Amino acid sequence: MKKLLFFLALSFAQMSFAQENNLEKIISNNSQNVKIRDNNNFQNVLYVIDGMPTFSDCSAINVQNIESINVIKGERATGLYGYRAKNGVLxxxxxxxxxxxxxxxxxxxxxxxxxxxxxxxxxxxxxVDEKDYLLLDKSAIISVKILEEQPFVEPVLLPRGKAIYIEAMETK
Incomplete structure (x- = not known):
């Protein structure tokens, strides 16, 4: 039930952002990928978790630990959280x-x-291109290890060789 409520709240937040900006919404398989898209590019939404700012691709939250989710968008978001909140805040x-x-x-x-x-x-x-914004719910972390050779999705962004690999729960 909590997962369903979380998914509904997340979907509502995405639709709300998309409607205000006439953007097409992207619904992904996990909470790490809440992104809003216009015709040509992807834009990250700022997450603020218990007062700590992070980005969707720099965070992991165990849905069992969520008490509430609020949405702030537009000028109010940038007024409260600055330029990084230009695409909205969850x-x-x-x-x-x-x-x-x-x-x-x-x-x-x-x-x-x-x-x-x-x-x-x-x-x-x-x-994760912004280590300063990395924020993980300890109960959502499955493993942390050093890989000798990273074989993953974004080879253009990552140099060949070692990487810190963090596996965390994904919201389905």
């Missing part, structure tokens, strides 16, 4: 005791060596 409030990890916490929690901290990050087969 504000998530999570249940008490939900623990989020940023990149620094992930390094400590999963004992990533100092040398490996500078490697590219891949979250669920997608390159």
């Amino acid at each position: 504000i998530f409030t999570t249940k008490p005791n939900t623990q989020f990890l940023n990149f620094r916490n992930i390094v400590k929690e999963f004992k990533i060596s100092k040398a490996d901290q500078f490697l590219p990050i891949v979250l669920n087969k997608h390159f």
Whole structure:
């Protein structure tokens, strides 16, 4: 039931953004890919999770931990969160005791060596280009490992060689 409510709220948020901007909505298989599309390009929506800004492709949330979702768009969004919110904001409030990890916490929690901290990050087969915005619900993380050779989707963006691979729950 919670997954259904989460999906409905996420779908509503996407439709709301799309209607206001006359954009075509994209509904994907997981919460990491809430994107709004016009005719030529893709634009990320800013997520604010318990007051911490992140982008949809830099976050993972266990749907069991979501208490509420709010939508802010237009001038109000940019007024509150600046230029990065130009495509709208989804504000998530999570249940008490939900623990989020940023990149620094992930390094400590999963004992990533100092040398490996500078490697590219891949979250669920997608390159994370903004480490500062990485924010993961600890209960959504399945594994964190160093790959000797990353074989994933975006080879143009990622240099060949090692990468930090984070596998997290995906909302279906």
